[in-house]
Amino acid sequence: MLQSMTGFGRAVQSFDAKTITVELRSLNSKFTDVRLKMPQNYKEKEQELKKIILDKAERGKVDVNIEIQAVTGAEQFSLNKPLFKKYIEEIKQLAAEDQIPIGDIIPAVLRLPNVVMPGEESVDEKEWTVLLSTVKEALDKFSAFRIQEGTVLETDMATRIQVIKSNLEEIEPHEKQRIVKIKDKMMRSLEEFLGKKNVDKNRYEQEVLFYLEKIDINEEKVRLSQHCDYFLEQLGNNNTAKGRKLSFISQEIGREINTLGSKAYSSDIQRHVVNMKDELEKIKEQIANSV
Numbered sequence: 382m383l384q385s386m387t388g389f390g391r392a393v394q395s396f397d398a399k400t401i402t403v404e405l406r407s408l409n410s411k412f413t414d415v416r417l418k419m420p421q422n423y424k425e426k427e428q429e430l431k432k433i434i435l436d437k438a439e440r441g442k443v444d445v446n447i448e449i450q451a452v453t454g455a456e457q458f459s460l461n462k463p464l465f466k467k468y469i470e471e472i473k474q475l476a477a478e479d480q481i482p483i484g485d486i487i488p489a490v491l492r493l494p495n496v497v498m499p500g501e502e503s504v505d506e507k508e509w510t511v512l513l514s515t516v517k518e519a520l521d522k523f524s525a526f527r528i529q530e531g532t533v534l535e536t537d538m539a540t541r542i543q544v545i546k547s548n549l550e551e552i553e554p555h556e557k558q559r560i561v562k563i564k565d566k567m568m569r570s571l572e573e574f575l576g577k578k579n580v581d582k583n584r585y586e587q588e589v590l591f592y593l594e595k596i597d598i599n600e601e602k603v604r605l606s607q608h609c610d611y612f613l614e615q616l617g618n619n620n621t622a623k624g625r626k627l628s629f630i631s632q633e634i635g636r637e638i639n640t641l642g643s644k645a646y647s648s649d650i651q652r653h654v655v656n657m658k659d660e661l662e663k664i665k666e667q668i669a670n671s672v
Contacts, residue, residue, distance in 0.1 A: 384672040385530030386441040390523025396511040402448045403519040410442035419447035541660040548653040555649040605637035624671040
């Protein structure tokens with residue numbers, strides 16, 4: 382089953398008069414990038430948490446927000462007194478130099494970064510166990526969301542591949558017409574240039590065969606059909622992380638479609654080529670949003 386790179390998961394658990402909330406959001410990214418926002422006293426656990434999230438997320442830009450709040454609202458904070466005093470002194474000095482009235486600057490200074498810090502408590506092992514459980518619950522919801530979104534992407538891409546295959550089949554009737562038109566055009570050109578009586582029929586047939594071999598599209602049609610079947614095969618397997626492989630196959634599909642276009646020499650065939658290119662671009666957009 383395909384997974385979307387866009388995901389969301391949220392879990393809440395209680396422990397010892399505290400509420401632990403874990404929220405995960407992910408967006409498209411070529412690489413895996415996990416950004417953690419959590420209480421300061423859990424910083425020592427950052428790498429362990431990142432590994433757990435990376436193993437599950439696989440790919441994408443993932444923002445993780447972990448909050449631990451006391452049910453009573455009695456949060457513990459500490460004031461960084463040296464930094465607070467330094468800010469006050471610097472502001473007073475600048476105000477004196479430029480003769481700017483200071484007013485009540487304390488509320489503004491308290492809002493500056495790192496002036497007021499959460500209380501530095503040691504990590505409680507029981508709380509850590511509950512936190513891990515909450516993270517895993519949020520990850521399960523996150524994965525379920527991604528799979529649900531991925532199912533929509535999978536259905537859409539399969540439909541578009543079938544449209545490409547249908548356009549490929551519709552090319553065949555135009556091929557015979559194309560050959561007739563090419564032969565007639567070449568004969569008219571020779572007759573205009575050499576005169577009707579001076580055209581060597583045998584040489585003409587040889588030149589036509591040589592030209593038709595150069596613009597023959599049978600190989601491209603066979604390879605394009607095979608690439609489409611392989612794309613559907615990979616799309617339907619049980620792997621959840623297959624975006625990169627599908628991207629490689631779509632590139633091969635694009636090469637064959639482009640070659641068909643360059644050899645078309647038919648407005649009818651070219652119309653089907655344009656339709657196939659349009660569907661392929663939409664498929665590539667969907668692949669870019671899959672894991």
